[in-house]
Amino acid sequence: MPSDIFSAAAVRRALVIKLRHHGDVLLATPVISTLQRLAPQCEIDALVYRDTAPMLTCHPQLAQLHVIDRQWKKQGVWHQLTAEGRLLAQLRARHYDLIIHLSVHMRGAWLTRLLRPRWSVAPRLSGNSDGSFGDNVGGGFWARSFTHFYPAQSNPDRHTVESNLDSLRALGFTPTATDKRVILVPGAPAEARMDQLMAAHGLTAGHFIHIHPTSRWLFKCWPAERVAALCQLLSSSGWPIVLTAAPDAQELAMIQTILVHRARSAVLNTAPLIDLSGQLSLKELAALTSRAKLFVGVDSAPMHIAAAMGTPTVAIFGPSGDREWGPWQVAQRIVTSSNHVCRPCGRAGCNDSKISECLTTLPVTQVMAACEELL
Numbered sequence: 001m002p003s004d005i006f007s008a009a010a011v012r013r014a015l016v017i018k019l020r021h022h023g024d025v026l027l028a029t030p031v032i033s034t035l036q037r038l039a040p041q042c043e044i045d046a047l048v049y050r051d052t053a054p055m056l057t058c059h060p061q062l063a064q065l066h067v068i069d070r071q072w073k074k075q076g077v078w079h080q081l082t083a084e085g086r087l088l089a090q091l092r093a094r095h096y097d098l099i100i101h102l103s104v105h106m107r108g109a110w111l112t113r114l115l116r117p118r119w120s121v122a123p124r125l126s127g128n129s130d131g132s133f134g135d136n137v138g139g140g141f142w143a144r145s146f147t148h149f150y151p152a153q154s155n156p157d158r159h160t161v162e163s164n165l166d167s168l169r170a171l172g173f174t175p176t177a178t179d180k181r182v183i184l185v186p187g188a189p190a191e192a193r194m195d196q197l198m199a200a201h202g203l204t205a206g207h208f209i210h211i212h213p214t215s216r217w218l219f220k221c222w223p224a225e226r227v228a229a230l231c232q233l234l235s236s237s238g239w240p241i242v243l244t245a246a247p248d249a250q251e252l253a254m255i256q257t258i259l260v261h262r263a264r265s266a267v268l269n270t271a272p273l274i275d276l277s278g279q280l281s282l283k284e285l286a287a288l289t290s291r292a293k294l295f296v297g298v299d300s301a302p303m304h305i306a307a308a309m310g311t312p313t314v315a316i317f318g319p320s321g322d323r324e325w326g327p328w329q330v331a332q333r334i335v336t337s338s339n340h341v342c343r344p345c346g347r348a349g350c351n352d353s354k355i356s357e358c359l360t361t362l363p364v365t366q367v368m369a370a371c372e373e374l375l
Contacts (some may be wrong), residue, residue, distance in 0.1 A: 015047060018103060023303075026182060030175070032059060101167075109327055161180055208292055212295070216300075220298050220359075226362070233272045240271045
């Protein structure tokens with residue numbers, strides 16, 4: 001697409017596309033806030049997968065939230081075509097002047113061509129200034145789909161929030177420190193449910209520790225027996241513990257293993273451990289963690305949620321990059337192995353074995369020390 005000089009004052013409506021996982025969507029919220037400040041007359045919409053929509057609902061600067069359901073393609077061709085057609089009609093009715101595509105998903109290129117905004121920005125797929133990626137299939141299609149490009153995302157030395165904001169820098173904007181805040185609003189129903197749960201379990205805001213030890217990718221997780229040992233140490237120091245996990249069979253099984261190990265080592269006069277695993281929505285998880293004294297977890301969406309809610313965070317990192325994905329703009333301690341120069345390797349465990357030695361050997365004392373520093 002031919003480009004012309006970008007004018008923030010001429011943007012009436014913009015669409016931000018982020019078709020990734022929960023944490024990725026949450027870390028894209030500063031793009032919405034920054035664009036709203038620099039173009040206050042602009043209505044800003046977003047397009048995400050349905051399951052990640054809770055990361056953006058109730059966002060104060062978002063006009064409309066459009067979703068793609070990953071289940072469409074499992075419900076038959078006719079259903080998928082009908083759903084896709086309905087979505088396209090909704091997007092066309094908005095008459096976007098600007099599209100900001102925050103991943104290399106090819107759907108963003110197709111939508112940009114179909115919606116025909118005046119300006120559009122996406123990651124550059126190679127070092128080529130026109131956004132192409134050499135002789136790879138689709139390079140020319142991608143390069144001709146957008147008017148502006150920014151460096152491809154996923155830079156191990158820059159945080160993902162900054163990489164997302166490069167999309168606006170490519171248009172001539174300069175984000176401020178205030179713009180870079182990640183925003184997540186739990187909403188009144190989630191806050192009310194958490195009021196009820198805290199009262200039922202005798203919890204007081206600021207007087208418990210929230211531990212979310214699981215991830216959908218188990219190779220990112222610290223061993224269950226070590227999580228149990230950490231829970232015991234914190235409980236012995238008088239801190240009630242709230243354990244959470246997603247309603248996923250593997251994650252719930254890990255929680256049960258933690259509880260078994262903890263029961264074997266539990267002693268009298270320790271603070272209670274409350275298991276809420278599989279019982280909370282993402283919004284309720286945010287409402288819970290906002291009331292905790294401390295959050296402890298691994299590289300996962302709940303860790304990013306805790307940081308967004310301003311809760312001091314101990315983040316345990318193995319094969320993934322802590323500079324790129326660490327807790328953002330919050331009091332924090334990042335715990336990593338000092339004995340594995342190979343990390344962050346970005347692999348699914350050592351040699352893709354699903355087991356990460358940099359995590360299985362990480363001592364409890366190191367994580368406990370990080371907790372004590374923030375407590």
